Amino acid sequence: MVARNRLPPWHEELRLRNGRRxxxxxxxxEDADPLRAAFPLLQPEEVRQRFLHAMSELSPAMAERxxxxxxxxxxxxxxxxxxxxxxxxxGAVARAAINPGTRDAEFAILVSHYLTGMGLGRHLMRRLVRWAKGRRLExxxxxVLDHNHPMISLAESLDFKREASPDQPSLVRMVLQLRAPHPH
Incomplete structure (x- = not known):
């Protein structure tokens, strides 16, 4: 039997389109300090698209959280x-969090402009969908900011649907129905 170099769960090595691994x-x-150090490398528009407002730094408390x-x-x-x-x-962070008391989770993805256009956002989104399905979420x-066309296109290509945000007209809610809602 051959011993394989197996990675732990949710770990995988990828070679991006530009050859970078x-x-x-x-x-x-341990990622808190590298995240804080890399934050100033983000362009202001990248920060706005992910956090929905301008931020000049990632605070130690936010990095810790x-x-x-x-x-x-x-x-x-x-x-x-x-x-x-x-x-x-x-170079990228993807996150999903279940809303307490619901079967819904909110996602957020930030891919640095150094790595955009290489399929990484799609890969990370698929991993979030896999996690949500594994948790039997609905x-x-x-x-997403309504002018963040790359993120909207990516979500739509993975069968997410647009829902208007009545409270904030500059936002579009991208929703993926994973399973039929449970009757209450």
């Missing part, structure tokens, strides 16, 4: 250099 893996507490998802209802992956957590530059959704 990244490791997709669950986020770790992002890198310690609650395993009962949150899931977060990073695409990072194939180096140990804490040393690896993180819906996966995300609020």
């Amino acid at each position: 990244v490791l997709v893996r669950p986020i770790r507490p 992002l890198t310690r998802p609650d395993p009962k209802g949150e899931f977060a992956l990073v695409a990072a250099e194939p180096l140990p957590p804490g040393e690896a530059l993180v 819906r996966l959704y995300g609020d």
Whole structure:
């Protein structure tokens, strides 16, 4: 029998279209400092599209919160250099969080402009969908700025549907129905 170099669950090595290798893996507490260090490299529009408002830095408290998802209802992956957590530059983050008391989860994805256009957003979104289905959720959704055409197109290509946001006309809610709602 041949021993295989097996990766832990939710870990996979990818070769991007530009030949760069990244490791997709669950986020770790050690990623907090690299995330904070990389935040200034993001373009202001990237920050607005992910956080829906301008931010100049990722605070230590926010980095701590992002890198310690609650395993009962949150899931977060990073695409990072194939180096140990804490040393690896993180180029993308994908997150899903179950809304308490519902069978719905909200997603958020941020891919640095250094890595856009290489299929990484699609790959990460598929992993979030797989996690949500594994949790037997009914819906996966995300609020996207109406001018974030790449994210809207990506979501639509994966069968997400648009829902208008009555409270915030500049947002589009992208919703993927995973299974029929349970009757209450």
